[in-house]
Amino acid sequence: MSAERNVTREQAQARADRIRAFRDELAAAESDGAVRLTADQRETLDRYHDTLLASLTARFDVDRSAAQHHLSLGLRVVSLLGAVALTAAAVLFFQRIWGFVPSAGQVAIVWAAPLAALWAAQRTSRAERTLYFTALLAVLAFGCFVLDVYVLGSVLNARESPLPLFVWSAFALAVAYAWNLRLLLVGGAVCAIAFCAAVTVTWSQLPWDLFFVRPESLLIPAAAVAATSVAPFNAQRGLFPATLRGVGFGIIALTVVVLSSFGEASRLWLPPRTIEHIYQVAGFAYALLLIGFGVRRGWTETTNIGAALFGLLLFLRFVDWWWDWMPKYLFFATVGAAALAFMFVLRALRRSAAGPHE
Amino acid sequence: MKRLLLGAAAIVCLTNLGALTLGALNRTGPEDAEVTLTERELRLVHDSDSTATTLRMMFVQRFDEAEWLTCPKLATLGVSCAPPPGSDMARWYARQPERQAYVVLEDDGPAWQSYRQAEIRRQEEARRTYKSAAPDNVESLLDGYSRLVAIDADSDAAVLRSRYPDRHRYLIVDARVSIYGRVGPDGNGRTRLSGTITRLSPQTINVPKPYSSVFASMEGSTYAPSAERAPRYWVTLRYGRFHEPWIVNAGRTQ
Numbered sequence: 226m227s228a229e230r231n232v233t234r235e236q237a238q239a240r241a242d243r244i245r246a247f248r249d250e251l252a253a254a255e256s257d258g259a260v261r262l263t264a265d266q267r268e269t270l271d272r273y274h275d276t277l278l279a280s281l282t283a284r285f286d287v288d289r290s291a292a293q294h295h296l297s298l299g300l301r302v303v304s305l306l307g308a309v310a311l312t313a314a315a316v317l318f319f320q321r322i323w324g325f326v327p328s329a330g331q332v333a334i335v336w337a338a339p340l341a342a343l344w345a346a347q348r349t350s351r352a353e354r355t356l357y358f359t360a361l362l363a364v365l366a367f368g369c370f371v372l373d374v375y376v377l378g379s380v381l382n383a384r385e386s387p388l389p390l391f392v393w394s395a396f397a398l399a400v401a402y403a404w405n406l407r408l409l410l411v412g413g414a415v416c417a418i419a420f421c422a423a424v425t426v427t428w429s430q431l432p433w434d435l436f437f438v439r440p441e442s443l444l445i446p447a448a449a450v451a452a453t454s455v456a457p458f459n460a461q462r463g464l465f466p467a468t469l470r471g472v473g474f475g476i477i478a479l480t481v482v483v484l485s486s487f488g489e490a491s492r493l494w495l496p497p498r499t500i501e502h503i504y505q506v507a508g509f510a511y512a513l514l515l516i517g518f519g520v521r522r523g524w525t526e527t528t529n530i531g532a533a534l535f536g537l538l539l540f541l542r543f544v545d546w547w548w549d550w551m552p553k554y555l556f557f558a559t560v561g562a563a564a565l566a567f568m569f570v571l572r573a574l575r576r577s578a579a580g581p582h583e
Numbered sequence: 584m585k586r587l588l589l590g591a592a593a594i595v596c597l598t599n600l601g602a603l604t605l606g607a608l609n610r611t612g613p614e615d616a617e618v619t620l621t622e623r624e625l626r627l628v629h630d631s632d633s634t635a636t637t638l639r640m641m642f643v644q645r646f647d648e649a650e651w652l653t654c655p656k657l658a659t660l661g662v663s664c665a666p667p668p669g670s671d672m673a674r675w676y677a678r679q680p681e682r683q684a685y686v687v688l689e690d691d692g693p694a695w696q697s698y699r700q701a702e703i704r705r706q707e708e709a710r711r712t713y714k715s716a717a718p719d720n721v722e723s724l725l726d727g728y729s730r731l732v733a734i735d736a737d738s739d740a741a742v743l744r745s746r747y748p749d750r751h752r753y754l755i756v757d758a759r760v761s762i763y764g765r766v767g768p769d770g771n772g773r774t775r776l777s778g779t780i781t782r783l784s785p786q787t788i789n790v791p792k793p794y795s796s797v798f799a800s801m802e803g804s805t806y807a808p809s810a811e812r813a814p815r816y817w818v819t820l821r822y823g824r825f826h827e828p829w830i831v832n833a834g835r836t837q
Contacts, residue, residue: 317632324634328791336599340592347588370595377599379635380791381606382827384757384784392598396591403587430661430738431680432759438680496668 235463312368342366387423421446609823622814652778
């Protein structure tokens with residue numbers, strides 16, 4: 226494999242999948258008589274692929290069969306559930322012993338817990354290539370750090386502040402980039418967006434945690450997170466760019482949906498109804514932009530967010546316009562007809578994106 | 584990778600050190616206030632999943648003729664009582680966000696006496712009007728009420744402290760205020776607008792060892808306000824330079 230040194234696990238898995246698909250297709254083509262390899266050619270090709278697969282397996286423990294792929298998916302789900310359960314166990318256990326431990330002991334325990342989980346994750350990562358157990362321990366470390374900050378605030382009777390969001394974000398992102406963990410990348414990105422929005426909100430004398438009441442404060446931080454997907458440090462990070470776009474564009478889409486229905490939440494000095502109309506138009510434009518951009522760049526998640534936003538905005542407008550006076554069967558028939566029309570548009574887009582062989 | 588993990592560990596250590604330093608700074612230097620409160624003002628919080636001892640601060644806010652958190656005061660806190668032209672009034676008021684402010688809580692002072700007298704007077708009038716509708720033991724009930732009464736608010740804590748210099752009677756607490764429309768006309772046929780303190784920050788106070796032993800046998804019991812049932816404990820609370828409290832003494836009442 227020419228560039229094997231620089232590949233990520235996702236890229237290695239994609240290569241292994243391509244080899245498997247190639248072998249299946251070659252066998253089908255040979256049985257149809259479309260192609261016939263000589264024994265030498267076949268042996269050379271098989272040896273090349275076997276060596277490549279052995280190398281990828283040794284380095285990344287890639288899935289070499291469909292059954293392995295399904296089991297890997299199951300492992301990821303179980304790893305996530307395990308991390309959540311272990312974090313809950315750590316929090317509840319601490320609550321159970323809290324009353325018996327003096328303040329200094331409480332602080333020492335919650336300070337040491339994330340460091341211990343981080344150390345365990347680091348040790349585990351040396352012993353496994355798939356990082357399922359490492360991911361579990363990394364999420365546990367993040368949960369312990371959240372508990373740490375919460376307990377410190379309680380012990381000191383501290384006033385509420387957005388600063389915990391900043392340190393949680395920094396911790397989650399550092400661990401996510403250390404092991405290419407997408408779940409912690411999402412956690413870090415969401416905390417970073419919330420922190421920036423919270424700080425913006427405090428400039429208006431509002432309590433920091435009311436940023437969801439003024440959701441416009443989320444727009445710029447969310448756009449900034451989406452923009453980092455094309456940053457050079459994410460270029461060799463597998464699915465990180467798609468994840469960052471999903472978080473950034475998704476939060477902008479949710480904000481637009483909220484403001485298109487609740488104009489009072491806006492900071493614009495305009496009547497609420499006018500604001501709602503502005504965001505309705507802006508929402509449709511944004512959805513089309515995401516679809517077009519996603520199709521052109523091959524960003525599947527961006528296209529999907531755009532399509533979902535377009536459909537949701539259209540449904541909400543239909544409710545606004547027709548729900549009160551239209552017979553219900555006619556309302557849903559209209560929604561169905563609109564969905565069909567939207568499907569035709571998307572199908573046309575799909576054909577135009579298929580290339581010259583279609 | 585190693586550098587990132589060291590960075591993550593450094594974030595944990597710096598966060599803990601930073602928080603502890605801020606906590607120490609709050610508690611050093613001259614305190615902002617020190618008061619001794621009882622079970623009336625600091626209620627024990629019960630949580631079956633936790634062995635931690637925490638107290639919830641209770642206070643009285645007046646919505647009667649002595650109400651002070653009205654539109655002119657709300658305006659100084661950044662809350663407007665005038666919706667933008669053309670907006671749906673009910674929707675606008677319902678969606679007005681809370682605001683951050685400092686609130687003065689007076690401990691067992693003239694404001695409490697005034698509130699107590701007004702309540703007794705109101706209950707006597709109700710008893711005369713509705714015969715048996717009002718309770719007979721109103722004074723007994725009032726004895727169980729918190730004697731911390733909210734009397735003023737401002738966005739600047741220093742301004743409030745200069746107005747209320749007695750540090751053993753007046754607490755200055757970080758809080759949130761919001762606006763709401765009260766049912767009934769204001770005398771001019773309009774819905775009356777009012778302010779309310781929605782919560783204090785912090786609202787609950789952690790009880791560390793050894794003071795938590797004072798509350799040990801009280802777990803599982805609840806406090807019912809009455810003259811026959813005197814407060815079971817007292818707590819001396821000190822507020823530091825960042826208006827964050829901590830317990831400096833606690834004991835059982837005899």
